[in-house]
Amino acid sequence: MRIDIITVLPELMKSPFEASILQRAITKGHVEVHFHNLRDYASNAYKTVDDYQFGGGAGMVMMIEPIDKCISDLKSERDYDEIIYMTPDGETLKQGIANELSLKDNIIILCGHYKGVDQRVRDMFVTREISIGDYVLSGGELGAAVLCDAVIRLIPGVLNDETSALTDSFQDNLLAPPVYTRPAEYKGAKVPDILLSGNFAKIEKWREDQAFERTKLRRPDLLDE
Template sequence: MRIDILSVVPRLLESFFAHSILKRAEEKGLAEIHLHDIRDYAVDKHRRVDDYAFGGGAGMVLQVEPIAACIRALQAQRTYDEVIYLTPDGEKLHQKMVNSLSLQTNLLLLCGHYKGVDQRVRDLFITREISIGDYVLSGGELAAAVLADSIIRLVPGVLNDETSALTDSFQDDLLAPPVYSRPAEFEGLKVPEVLLSGHEAKIDQWRMEQSIALTTKKRPDLL
């Protein structure tokens, strides 16, 4: 799994990918994250990559030329399964989409900024547009981090226990059941007896019942 991320502020992402599961994935050789500064492909000496919108209006627009140059330089080196633009008006991210993307080999993510990118970038290069929710951020970097994290954790070998990802919320259109750890009792609150029974079938049944109950209460739209 290789993910290339294009941004005008790539340093925002450096710390995120330098720790935890994502860092271990890179150390194990299971995933690669490469950050690219769009300003490196600017067409003027001031490294400017934005300009005013034709037709007027507030806000700046990321120009087509530096983004096109960056994408083409990367595409000359490898074939990408998807070129994804992180944008509020994209398809809303969900677990089935993440599952599908985790089976790919090369992904390219473009982070929006300002008022977005020149429409010609979307027309010429983008194969998929994804939103992480119905709200607007200062840029697409946080959205790219969310997407990359959700994908990479599903790559076989990244998690110490691969079954952990398979029992997450949304994998079977249900929310995950409650979880408990030591101590068995805390301030009068006890762990359900079934979880201490060692009876695997009964535990599985309890967890399924809890998942259905929680989903019915919190997210009936999933059922």
């Protein structure tokens, strides 16, 4: 997989990809992540990428021309499965979207800023709009990092145990069950006996029941889906 991220703050974007699972995925060659500074595509000496909005109103708007130049430059080198715009009014990121995107070959992620991008960018270039929640950030960079983490960890070979991702919360519209590790007793708090029994059929049934009960208590909306 190749991910191209268009941003006015590439230095903000890079740190999450220089550690942990994301770094390992890049080092092993499972994914390529490239950062493109939108200011490199500005048409004036001041590297301007935003302007006042027509009709008045507070806040600057990202201009269409630099974005067009950047996307066109990238598309001249390869085909892209998705051009994603990170925006608060996009579809809310869920596990199913991450699953779907993990199967793609080439993705562009455009990080919004200020009051967003010229609507013509969304109409002409963007194929998908994604939000990480019902709140507003200073820009789309952190949302893009969240999206990349959710997608990249699903690529075969990225996780040491590939079955781990299959038992994560939301994969089957259930929250994950409680988990325990050593010691079996700590300050009077004990691990459930069933987990120490060695009866894996009963353990699996216990986990399924716990996942259902936890979901029913904490996220009953997931059961409706």
